[in-house]
Amino acid sequence: MSKLLPKPRGTQDILPTKAIIYQQIQQITQNILNRAGYQPVILPTYEYQELFTISVGEATDIIQKEMFAFSDRKGRQLVLRPEGTASVVRLVYQNKLVNPGYPLRLYYWGNMFRYERPQDGRYREFWQLGVELINANGIMADGELLWLIKQIIITFDLKENTVLHWNYLGGSETREKYKSILKEYLLDKELCLDCQRRYQLNPLRILDCKVCKLEKLPSYQKVLEKTELAYLKKITKKLDELKINHYYNKWLVRGLDYYTGIVFELSLNDDKQVILGGGRYDKLFQQLGEKEFPATGFALGVDRLVNYLSLSEKWKTDFKPDVLFLILEESVCSLVASWQEELSKNCQVVSNLEVKKVKNLLKNINYYSPRLAIIIGKKELKEKKVLVKDCQKKKEFIVDQEKLVSWIHNYLIIKQFK
Template sequence: MSKSLQAIRGMNDILPEQTPLWRYLEGSVASLLDGYGYRQIRMPIVEFTELFKRSIGEVTDIVEKEMYTFADRNGDSLTLRPEGTAACVRAVLEHGLAGAGQTQKLWYIGPMFRHERPQKGRYRQFHQIGVEVFNLDGPDIDAELIVLTWRLWGLLGIRDAVTLELNSLGTSEARATYREALVEYLAARADQLDEDSRRRLSSNPLRILDSKSPETQALLIDAPKLADYLDDESRVHFEGLKARLDVAGIPYVINPKLVRGLDYYSKTVFEWVTDQLGAQGTVCAGGRYDGLVEQMGGKPTPGVGFAMGIERLVLMVETLGKVPAEIARQIDLYVCAFGEPAELAALSLAERLRDQLPGVRLQVNAGAGSFKSQFKKADKSGALYALILGEDELAQQVVGCKPLRDQGEQQSIAWDALAEHLATCLEQP
């Protein structure tokens, strides 16, 4: 017997029962970003591997362990994108979108790919919404990104379940000085580090700061602090950001060990975290990457952005019971028709109602069936009302209108009055 076909581990189908919540979340974010003046950009899923090696850093876990990389028929090394910022920067450079100091406020949405160990909230194909801003270097735009995410949490009803963590990584020069001091401190205690941290000591020592090892964290208590090595420019920038968040009334926690997992960050870094999702506590994260565009071959261009995982947003909204009631219902009206004359009339009626009630979700029964079977399908659809057309209704030029979600009585409504009647019924809470 041949093996049954299945999805690749960590790459999941999103079933029809799940997609309404996804569309609600995606639509909420899109509307919010439109309201703040951000424009959508769409990039390819596949890029040249060199793009990610150059931007993310060859000694990061993503590039070393997690990328889906392959050679195409021309022998080029290609990679399924593991994150969106590098691809967005490539597009901005390729099309000259940030030339001559042009400000760009962009957002994107789509699948990303990392070969990680699948677990709840972390998958090998996952979906992100990302925001990137170019040619604005002040703390005001950093604050705007955080403010708009704060507004999103309010819209979704999850604001009480998330905490904002902030840090400043300083400039690359300040960070290099700090790195030397940190390596000197840790190298003298290398035998006390966990295996991952010993490996990172020579390649990416700042990542040791967020080690999950309790022994390593205990060792870091007396280690040099990044805040003590900040340059004046970064310090002023960070104070400006905090002042704006204070004015906006957004609470935050300074986390000196927050460094993010990508090499291109500088100055501001932030994460929205939660204790509602177990080990996968980060809901949204980002920061400033003022050197990345130049690193990728462009002129010096300030940049800042964030990304949020849609899977984790879905989990948050479901876990906290914040799924709007209307999301679970996909159909408002279900038309039951008995006999071919009624079926023909039902088709005409349905199209007429769609014209008269824009946005109504209406399904006409297909496949005929008995009175009992059609009503069973109407109930299963989740519709609020069943519209009934049979021989008697056709003769009287009326439509039966039966509530399916309460104990109301079936009514007979004249064709000409039906749209007005249904509009009133569907407006009721």
């Protein structure tokens, strides 16, 4: 039996071909958000457990079953972060980031931890991009978040294979009114053990249950006030204007207790996996502190997006350097290093790290599949020339050493940095 321990269940080894897609998603989404005026923050990997107990809700599966909790040496209860919004609220409070009268636009990228049952696209350690718009209310604020979601849909070519499920929960009073109606309706219904617990703590969680699958539930829309119904129509109009494929789902409540107003999930049509979710959480700041700031946001499930994109030829990546140096003589290493320094500013450049005979070095070409292979040894050094092989077009060139860098840039049509 091998002594090598396997990776823990629910984690993943992200190999280069997928790791590159993770990097590309991070870079692309950062560009979208930076251009929209959002600023990055970096959150702690662990927080005090109470932060999530208060914000996420005691009845949620996250609190009841899914937190990675531990005590520090002084007995304080800590958890690996299961989500990012509560941490952002704490960060904003603690660092006094809200400027009255002005919106605060933030985003974060990081790994989250939940002790869930691992399955396709769901891990116990998973990656999220989170976007939060704080101290902003109304259809213009909600519309900005929906516009950002549209940019993500367009950029990653998701329009034909996704639908945005959404609901409007109204204010906290409306939410409590519906809870009472729902509890009365559920009195004589047969509930699973989890839902019996949810019935006491927060009956809205029962709407998420995959076991009970209750039918003919009371309509949430019927408890909305006139102003709330009018706002629901504004959301519908905004989604139509943005031309986002959407579906009004009157049972959608999301898995966290802090949501009020609009809630939404972006699902893949093929397998119904949710790759993005969020909504408005106007009361969360008051729950965790003293002041109330309206806020809305969403999180992108990066792992699921990567799994989806990796099926497309467009996103499949193999490392193939622009330039491969094949060094036949140790005395040329310094010269090659100077070329690498110049070329690596805007090219992918590698070299063999062990001097071998030409026959053995040529195997490197098959291994790396570079665009250009440059062979240099004692003979080339003496003649002040190098042999350049175009491995795609099967052509060879003899190039002066002093012109090599500019020749490569011109040949590959790459602009040099001044």
